[in-house]
Each structure stands twice: as structure tokens, then as C-alpha cells.
Amino acid sequence: MGISNYIKLFSDIRVWAAVQRTFIWTFFNVGSALLLGLGSALLLSGGFRGSGFIKSLVLIPWVLPSVITGYIWSLMLQEDAGIISYCLKLLQIVPKDFSWFRTGATSMAAAIMANTWRAFPFFTLMLFAKLNTIPQDHVEAATIEGANRKQLFRYVTFPYIKSTIITCTYLCFIWSFNAYDILKVMTNGGPAELTTTMSIMVQREAFQYYEISNASTMSVIMFFLMVGIIVIVNLAGKLLRKVRHV
Amino acid sequence: MSRKTNPNNSSFMLIRSRRSARQKLLIAVLAIVLFLIIVFPFYWIVLSSFKTFLEIFEVPPSIIPVRLDLFNYIEAFEVYQIGTFILNSLFVTIITVLCTTIISTCASFSVTRLEFKGSKQFQNFLKMTQMFPVVVLLVPLFLMCAKLNLYGTQGSLILPYIALQIPVSVILLSTYFVDIPMEIEEAAIIDGCNLFQTFTYVMLPLAVSGIVAVSIYTFIQVWQEFLIASSFITKHSSYTLTVGLTTFHGEFINWGGLMATSVIIAVPAMVLFTVSQDFFINRLAGGVKE
Numbered sequence: 001m002g003i004s005n006y007i008k009l010f011s012d013i014r015v016w017a018a019v020q021r022t023f024i025w026t027f028f029n030v031g032s033a034l035l036l037g038l039g040s041a042l043l044l045s046g047g048f049r050g051s052g053f054i055k056s057l058v059l060i061p062w063v064l065p066s067v068i069t070g071y072i073w074s075l076m077l078q079e080d081a082g083i084i085s086y087c088l089k090l091l092q093i094v095p096k097d098f099s100w101f102r103t104g105a106t107s108m109a110a111a112i113m114a115n116t117w118r119a120f121p122f123f124t125l126m127l128f129a130k131l132n133t134i135p136q137d138h139v140e141a142a143t144i145e146g147a148n149r150k151q152l153f154r155y156v157t158f159p160y161i162k163s164t165i166i167t168c169t170y171l172c173f174i175w176s177f178n179a180y181d182i183l184k185v186m187t188n189g190g191p192a193e194l195t196t197t198m199s200i201m202v203q204r205e206a207f208q209y210y211e212i213s214n215a216s217t218m219s220v221i222m223f224f225l226m227v228g229i230i231v232i233v234n235l236a237g238k239l240l241r242k243v244r245h246v
Numbered sequence: 247m248s249r250k251t252n253p254n255n256s257s258f259m260l261i262r263s264r265r266s267a268r269q270k271l272l273i274a275v276l277a278i279v280l281f282l283i284i285v286f287p288f289y290w291i292v293l294s295s296f297k298t299f300l301e302i303f304e305v306p307p308s309i310i311p312v313r314l315d316l317f318n319y320i321e322a323f324e325v326y327q328i329g330t331f332i333l334n335s336l337f338v339t340i341i342t343v344l345c346t347t348i349i350s351t352c353a354s355f356s357v358t359r360l361e362f363k364g365s366k367q368f369q370n371f372l373k374m375t376q377m378f379p380v381v382v383l384l385v386p387l388f389l390m391c392a393k394l395n396l397y398g399t400q401g402s403l404i405l406p407y408i409a410l411q412i413p414v415s416v417i418l419l420s421t422y423f424v425d426i427p428m429e430i431e432e433a434a435i436i437d438g439c440n441l442f443q444t445f446t447y448v449m450l451p452l453a454v455s456g457i458v459a460v461s462i463y464t465f466i467q468v469w470q471e472f473l474i475a476s477s478f479i480t481k482h483s484s485y486t487l488t489v490g491l492t493t494f495h496g497e498f499i500n501w502g503g504l505m506a507t508s509v510i511i512a513v514p515a516m517v518l519f520t521v522s523q524d525f526f527i528n529r530l531a532g533g534v535k536e
Contacts, residue, residue, distance in 0.1 A: 065470030
């Protein structure tokens with residue numbers, strides 16, 4: 001009873017491995033969604049012919065159910081006939097017998113690609129909306145003083161959209177940390193449990209092995225890990241700001 | 247106050263006139279890549295839904311449709327009983343949307359218009375619930391459903407869905423109610439409306455576009471839910487559509503049928519999203535940032 005559940009789980013190496021995988025999964029998902037989202041938002045805000053059209057399409061990945069996202073990416077990444085694998089092999093980027101779902105690292109990479117595809121439109125739209133409200137006089141002033149594109153981004157654009165980036169990153173962190181559907185569909189935690197994140201583990205313990213107490217203990221750990229990270233990042237941010245002002 | 251995006255108000259507009267040919271080419275290439283990244287997987291779903299099993303595993307894969315044959319769709323309905331899953335999904339989704347909309351409309355009206363003790367704290371609390379992961383709620387929800395003898399039935403989906411959707415709906419709907427001028431409400435009270443009449447005759451008609459938009463959002467969220475549905479529904483005949491997708495796994499995966507069903511699931515969400523696109527882009531952007 002009570003604390004013994006936690007002791008049992010903390011001494012289980014599989015749990016630690018799942019925690020570690022959850023962090024890898026979350027880190028790469030948030031990172032790539034942020035980069036792709038920021039890039040596409042900057043590109044679209046440039047306002048070229050057809051940018052409005054692309055912007056109206058950008059919600060497709062987000063509206064598509066994530067289970068379907070998982071399935072379509074696993075079809076596209078199939079060993080031989082998957083269109084992406086086929087192209088990569090044609091261009092000789094990967095060896096002839098390459099399969100995404102044979103090793104843990106490549107399975108994880110495949111699922112991260114799918115999840116990034118689903119997550120980045122959120123960044124794109126939020127950042128695009130913010131980019132469109134940048135005060136024109138700031139941009140003009142910077143341009144008159146001779147700022148080039150890079151400096152304009154560094155000193156005008158970035159400080160202005162920073163708060164939106166932080167909010168979106170928080171949300172994306174929470175969503176990725178808890179993500180289940182895509183991993184379940186694409187890898188089912190495999191091969192050999194190498195893509196089993198905490199979400200997958202909780203669901204499996206509860207509804208395949210019927211180890212309800214294990215699952216609920218793990219849920220609690222998961223929740224406090226997530227909240228703990230958010231609190232730590234928040235404190236670190238505050239500390240950083242203080243140090244800078246001193 | 248909806249945030250209309252103005253293409254002329256872009257930070258990069260000034261520089262636009264000075265773009266060289268090389269920059270234009272770079273932008274064009276990047277735009278095409280972005281377009282392909284967004285659209286191609288969806289195109290591949292539709293394309294694959296018209297392919298036979300052998301065509302899907304053809305090397306090299308054909309990227310243009312050979313013919314538009316509906317056999318995957320017919321098979322999905324006749325062999326895999328997608329019809330039942332559609333009805334199940336519709337049942338669960340419609341009940342959830344109705345209950346969520348009614349409850350959250352009343353809730354957001356009272357939170358924004360009636361200043362009661364703790365209304366601010368309540369709103370903050372709602373925002374905090376957004377942080378709560380559904381996976382973590384899985385076990386407690388399961389225990390509650392088991393206690394209520396709901397486990398395995400569609401009631402075990404509807405109740406959690408309503409509970410999970412209400413906070414989001416209240417947050418989004420509150421932004422609508424806040425925008426309605428106080429004067430209108432005061433005028434109604436002076437004309438002799440009581441609280442209930444003010445709500446039904448004055449506030450509801452004014453907020454109706456918001457209510458519809460939030461219902462659509464709820465619909466899309468519930469329509470595509472997988473985690474709870476796949477954990478709580480055990481009987482084949484009670485499967486919702488997303489869980490129904492897993493029936494295409496047998497000895498091998500029937501990709502054609504799977505993709506056909508995916509199209510059937512995706513289309514309603516897409517149509518609803520297109521209808522309410524303005525809401526998605528402007529309101530959601532506003533709601534999330536505040």
C-alpha cells in the first residue's frame with residue numbers, strides 16, 4: 001500500500017527508460033514544430049502571390065484526426081512502396097534495405113516527423129497572426145536606420161513575437177509530452193519497447209495488463225514531472241531576466 | 247473584435263519592393279516545398295483510398311490516380327461495417343456537442359456577466375485544466391465508469407468528453423460574451439427583463455455566431471478522439487470511427503479500406519472547418535494568447 005507502489009516503480013528500469021524516451025520525444029517534437037512553424041510564418045507573412053492560399057491550407061494537418069495522421073505517415077514510410085522511403089532510396093540517401101521501423105531511433109524519428117507535421121500549423125497560425133500586428137513605424141524606423149533583414153528580425157521582429165513563441169511552446173510541450181495517438185498507431189511502442197513513452201506505458205499497463213495501480217502511480221509521476229518542468233522553466237526564465245536587469 | 251489579417255501590414259512589406267530575382271526564386275521554392283509538406287499527405291490518403299491492395303504496394307508507387315474506383319469504400323461498408331461506426335460516432339458526438347454547448351453557454355454567461363465571488367478564480371481554474379493530460383485522467387475515469395456500470399458503453403465516452411470539452415468551450419465562449427456591450431444588457435433590464443429573459447432574448451441571439459463556432463470546435467475534437475474511445479470501448483459493435491480504423495489490422499493491414507475510412511472521417515471535419523475558417527484563425531489565435 002501507499003508509498004510501496006512508488007518504490008516499486010522507481011526501481012523499475014523500464015520506467016526510467018520511458019521517462020527518458022518521453023523527454024527525447026518531446027524535445028524533438030517541440031523543437032522541430034517551432035522551427036518549421038516560425039519559418040513558415042515568416043515566409044507567409046512576406047506576402048507573395050499565393051501566400052493567402054497556402055495559409056488557408058495550413059490547418060489541414062491540424063484538423064486531420066491524429067490517428068489518421070499516424071496511419072498515413074506509416075504508409076508513406078513503408079519499407080519499399082512507401083513514397084518517402086522510395087524517394088529516399090531512389091536518391092540513394094538511405095541504403096537499399098533501409099526500414100524506418102526496424103530500429104528504435106528511426107522509429108522514433110518517423111513518429112516525430114508525423115507529429116511535427118500535425119503540430120507545426122499551430123505555430124504558423126499563431127505567429128502569423130502576431131507578425132501581422134507588428135507596428136509599422138518600428139519597422140520603418142529600423143529600416144531607415146539601415147537595419148538589414150537579419151538585424152530587423154533580431155531587434156524588431158523577434159522581441160515582438162517572443163511572448164507568442166513562449167505561449168505556443170508551452171502548449172506544444174504539454175501536447176507532445178502527453179501525445180498518444182500517433183505513437184500508438186505508428187509504432188505501438190515498438191520495436192522492443194524502444195518508442196514506449198510514458199503515455200503509451202500508462203495506457204498499456206491499465207488496459208492491456210490491467211495493472212491499474214501501476215498505471216495510476218505512473219500517471220501521477222507523469223503529471224508531476226510535467227508540472228515540475230514547467231515550474232522550473234518558469235523560475236529559470238524569471239531568474240534570467242533578473243540577472244540581465246542587474 | 248475580430249482580428250482581420252491585413253496583408254499590407256506586414257513587417258517585410260517594405261523590403262518586398264527590393265527583392266532581387268534570386269530572392270524571388272528562393273521564396274517560390276520555399277513556398278512550393280511548404281505547399282507540398284502541407285498538402286501531400288492528405289492527397290496521399292485520398293489517392294490510396296482508390297488503389298487496390300496490389301497498387302498500394304507497387305514499386306515505383308504511382309502518384310497520379312489511375313482510375314476512381316470506389317471498391318474500398320464499398321468494402322469498408324459491407325465487410326467492415328463502417329456504417330455502424332459512423333452511427334456510433336454521430337451519436338456520441340452529437341450528444342456531447344449538445345450537452346457541452348448548453349452547459350458552457352450558461353456557464354460562460356454567468357462567468358462573464360454576473361460578478362460572483364470567485365468568478366475570476368474560476369476562469370483561471372478553467373485555464374489551468376487545459377494543462378491536465380488526458381492520459382493521466384484515464385485511470386480515474388475508468389474507475390468512475392466502472393463504478394457507474396458504464397464501462398464499455400457509449401456513456402463511458404459521452405460523460406468524459408463533456409467534462410473535458412466544457413472548460414475549452416467556456417474559455418472560448420467567454421470571449422464572445424465579453425464583447426457584447428454592457429449597455430445592451432442594461433437596456434434590457436430597464437425594459438423590465440429579468441435575468442433569465444435577458445439571457446434568452448438578448449444575450450443568446452447576440453452570441454449565436456460564437457455558440458455555433460464553439461460547437462463546431464467541440465464537434466471536431468470529439469469526432470476525432472481516439473485515446474479514451476480505444477481504451478473504454480470493448481465491444482466491436484460500439485466502436486466509434488477512429489477506433490473502427492483499427493479493425494483494418496488483421497494478418498496484414500488493409501490499407502485501401504483504412505484510407506477510404508480515413509477520408510470518411512476527415513471529410514466532415516474538413517467541411518466544418520472550411521465553413522468556420524474565420525473563427526479558427528482569428529478567434530482561436532485570440533483565445534490562446536489571452
